[in-house]
Amino acid sequence: MRNRPIPGSSGRVRPLSLLGDPVLHAPCEPVTDFGPELHGLVEDLFATMYAARGVGLAANQVGVGLRVFVYDCPDDEDVRHVGHLVNPRLVAADGVEVRGPEGCLSLPGLEAGTSRYDRAVVEGTTVAGEPVSVTGTGFFARCLQHETDHLDGVVYADRLSGWRHRKLRRAVARSRWS
Template sequence: MTVMDIRKVGDPVLRQVAEPVTVFDAELHRLVDDLGETLAQSRGAGLAAPQIGVGLRVFAINPDLPGNDLGLDHLINPGLEFPDDEEQYGPEGCLSIPGIYLDTRRRLNVVARGLTKHGDPVQIVGAGLLARCVQHETDHLDGVLFIDRQDADGQERLLATLREAAWAGTRLQVSPH
């Protein structure tokens, strides 16, 4: 296992739609392990493969998140369903946008179906923080950042702040999502 560098906002890989995983081999197992190790080192809630420069539909989640009764630490090729229309509005951050936390609207409840690194089907039924994390990481696989979920004024204020950050890239943009 290796702790990988986390790509920051402005890196083009964060805006690309990740490709589905079709091969479940040792290389995929290493990717999942590297994601988990990098996530543990960063003490985050989740980390998607594009955040370490890999354009595959894989993300790691903290197995200790409240509601993660199965203790799942990753999901491959996730598909999301929402059992109701309930929403939550609260603070959200991103390892690719360090130090920035914004109140973000997400669905309160989620059912995520996908695969393990062995190709076995798995399902996560989550609410609250677990639901927020699964939605946030799935957004990463679609090239969407949580700043894209802010209103126009909030996006402009955030972009101005990010442009001044020492770590920020030069290609800062907001997605139309």
């Protein structure tokens, strides 16, 4: 077994885009260049995600409008899933719809009950352009749906309505970062 470097160990921590930044609400462009810059972006995404203590991070959350995200997220059985997806697309979200607490590194310190399916399948490629399909259940399915949403210009706050939406808007207004 060969030793693989820890994801993000050669990356740099980038500043996070916060709610209100237009890059978070614009659909991301597909990746067409699978060169060293893409490898560097993935490393930076891992480094930034770990520094912020997150479980997933999309490229537009660091101001880059490309369809890339990384994750280091457990499922409901505490199985750890670590990886990245380039040009991902959600091909299935099914099973039971569960409302659970959801947070986001672009809305630091806040969370709201958000409905997501408990199974998700995302297809895309690796940084080398190799096809990959990732299936998640439970909390990991929530993560996959959340990060794919980011790349489509959607933050979880956009999925809220009624009193949950109003409560989150008030919390955002009171936050130190808004």
